[in-house]
Amino acid sequence: MAALLSITAACGSGSSNDAGGSSGSGGLTDVTVGIVPFTPNAVLFLAQKNGIFKKHGLNVTTEKAAAPTPIVASMVAGKQQFGFLTTPVLVNASSQGTDVKCVSPIDGQISPDRDASALVASKDSGITDLKDLGGKKVAVVQLSSINLIGAQKLITDAGAKGTEYVAMPFPQMPQALADGRVDAAVITSPYVESALEAGAVPLAHPSSDLWPNGTIYCYAATANYLKENPKVAQEFHDAMVEAITYTKDHEDEAKATLVDGLGLSAEQAQAQVIPSNFVPEINTDSIASIEKVMVEQGAIKKEVDPADLVWNPQG
Template sequence: MGIRRWACAAFGIAIAASVISGCGGGSDDTEKSANGLEKTELKVGTLPIVDDAPFYLALKNGYFKAEGLKVTPMTLANGEEGITRLQSGGVDVAWSSYPNAIMATDSGKVQLRIVVDGYTATKHLFPVLAMPKSKIKKPADLAGKKVSVNGLKGLGPLLLSSALKTAGVDPKSVHMVATPFPQMPAQLQSGAIDAAWITEPFVTQASQKLGATEIIDTATGPADGLPIAGFVASGAGAKKYPKALAAFQRAMAKAQALATNRAQVEQILPTYIKTITPQVASTITIGSYPTSLNKARLQRVPDLMQEFGLIQNHLDMQTMLLSQSQ
């Protein structure tokens, strides 16, 4: 009888422990019962670039915390890595340029959903620069020359091709070479490249330190005000965690609105981009930060990509948008 009583008591303790554990130890269940979210911890792939300023404003000002989220930034090497880590489950949300996300979706290998429309081009944000003593003085002079872009597929070739065509220059006459943005000023100075398709803060740094001059502004004409990049999630993640992603959207909407105040952006940039000083932050060109997902605006990107052969088929951007929660 003693053994039976001990066994029953042990069984009862185990059941009680199981109940207590179920109430306090299972993270997803606990999070859902606590605030209605499927999960409260999100890993977010980010890049140390001007585009991501609203994300860091949201962290600084507690916007994610106010929505019941604990958000951990995961630094990416580039936008392509973000898509790869979304597929593997390494991150829940990732920053990506729209051309990269659209090409990945168009390939049929991955389903992506745009959670936040992050950044929009403005004039002089993506110029082509050449050294002051270069013989390149106008767009036509770029024919036959080496022009660096940050990748041979994606935003660089798209904007450069569009601007060249608008200026009456055959995009195929320009030899595009892949170069990371941070290396462009040095390669420009050494003569390894003839010109650089470049963005901030490297535009300002190359202009101030090297005297580099603008040959053509690629964020004009068909690319004037073009959506550039945003935060995306996998299709599977969007189905599994709709409330958590809606909370992320709400927090980012506040931060995107705050980022319309340039002073806020200038203050946050040096905190996560170590190469930017407060002085540089006060002088660089900064694009705009949308506060909503607009299908008509975003549709411009795949339409322009199809025109220049980056994708073969028409893509309806509505299929990539994650509905916004009010």
């Protein structure tokens, strides 16, 4: 059975004036969250729109980044208090001496039946199977991403050799596939739909194929910020748990926020699938599994205790 680390309430919710959190209007604490634009942002957008964050004492704004690594730098610099990180980026940061920890899930755990990301081949590449990717060029959002770790394992296990991986923002991938600048890509909603409509061939769903019901990303913060602002962290965590739980039964309402949040049409927004089982807990077994793959691939030298990568309000 997977080890699920649920962060229990150790501090009361409500308004907070911990060190490092600026006091906003109405006694709310202003926090900035770094995000990478993709469909699961709908849960956070919903928490903003419906006042869930305000209920927990927070005034939340977001800043977009092309990939998770710049978000780490922004949090270390104090420009962002929380940020979207994939599990490999979380592990890499820790192994390189930057202490960051998951505070809450993004949307729950990755659902094996609802994965909104896929490894797809370009329409004219002639690629129909993972083993065909030997010697081909595959786009991933960044070279330390969950997409690279997962795709590389599946492609290698299929017997393909010599695959080249290139970093590329998600919004650029559909056109790069259509132009033949890359042979394949690991691409997520809302951009994967554009690629598939243009004829891209789905080959696999790396994250859910390898880590069903796992934690492949989270909202994180630096250990220093968490130490100085435990009430803000608890409030953020509690708000996200409430938002994830609410979204489970109000998915259309959450997806509607993607119109303003990601610039989708109303029709495009409702066509999205939030790739979650809506379990608002961190699956530490899946983090350990991802670390093992990273060691096998030479991305890290040794594993980190998954419990050290998750914020514990008890200290």
